[in-house]
Amino acid sequence: MYMAKEMNNRQAYFNYQIDDRYxxxxxxxxxxxxxVREGKVSFNDSFCLFDKGELWLRGLYIAEYALGTTNNHIAVHDRKLLLTARELKRLQASTKERGxxxxxxxxxxxxKNLVKVEIGLARGKKTHDKRETIKKRDTDREIKRFLK
Structure with missing residues (x-):
C-alpha cells in the first residue's frame, strides 16, 4: 500500500510565529x-475560521482525483476540522486576542490511516523578523556546507 509523505506548509513558518499546535x-x-494520499495538497492562502462555534479550514487545495468519476470532489471548498469542545473554546478565545x-x-x-491536520495558533511576523529568519537560514546553510 502506498503511503504519501506528510505535506508541510513552509510559508506558515516563514510568515508566522507559531505559539501553540493542535x-x-x-x-x-x-x-x-x-x-491526499498521492500528495496533491497545496496550502496557498489557506487559513482557519470559526463559524457558528465550528472550526473550518478555508482555501486548502486538494487536487481532483485523476481516476475519479462524475462524483469527483471540488478542489477548493471549506472543510470542517474536528476538535474537542474544550480545544475549540480555547482556540476561539485566543483568536479574539489581537494578532x-x-x-x-x-x-x-x-x-490508523486517518487524515489529520496540524494547526497552529500563530502571530504574524514583522518584516524585520522575516529578515532575521532569512539570515539565520543562510548562516545555517553556510555552516553545513563548510562542515561537509
Missing amino acids: VAGIALLGTEVKS FTIVPLRVFFND
Missing part, C-alpha cells in the same frame, strides 16, 4: 482522501 481531524470526501490567527501547518496520516 492536531485535528478533517471531514473529507472519498476522492479527497485518495488525492492571533489559526493556520494549517501540515497534513498527514496517523497510525
Whole structure:
C-alpha cells in the first residue's frame, strides 16, 4: 500500500510565529482522501475560521482525483476540522486576542490511516523578523556546507 509523505506548509513558518499546535481531524470526501494520499495538497492562502462555534479550514487545495468519476470532489471548498469542545473554546478565545490567527501547518496520516491536520495558533511576523529568519537560514546553510 502506498503511503504519501506528510505535506508541510513552509510559508506558515516563514510568515508566522507559531505559539501553540493542535492536531485535528478533517471531514473529507472519498476522492479527497485518495488525492491526499498521492500528495496533491497545496496550502496557498489557506487559513482557519470559526463559524457558528465550528472550526473550518478555508482555501486548502486538494487536487481532483485523476481516476475519479462524475462524483469527483471540488478542489477548493471549506472543510470542517474536528476538535474537542474544550480545544475549540480555547482556540476561539485566543483568536479574539489581537494578532492571533489559526493556520494549517501540515497534513498527514496517523497510525490508523486517518487524515489529520496540524494547526497552529500563530502571530504574524514583522518584516524585520522575516529578515532575521532569512539570515539565520543562510548562516545555517553556510555552516553545513563548510562542515561537509
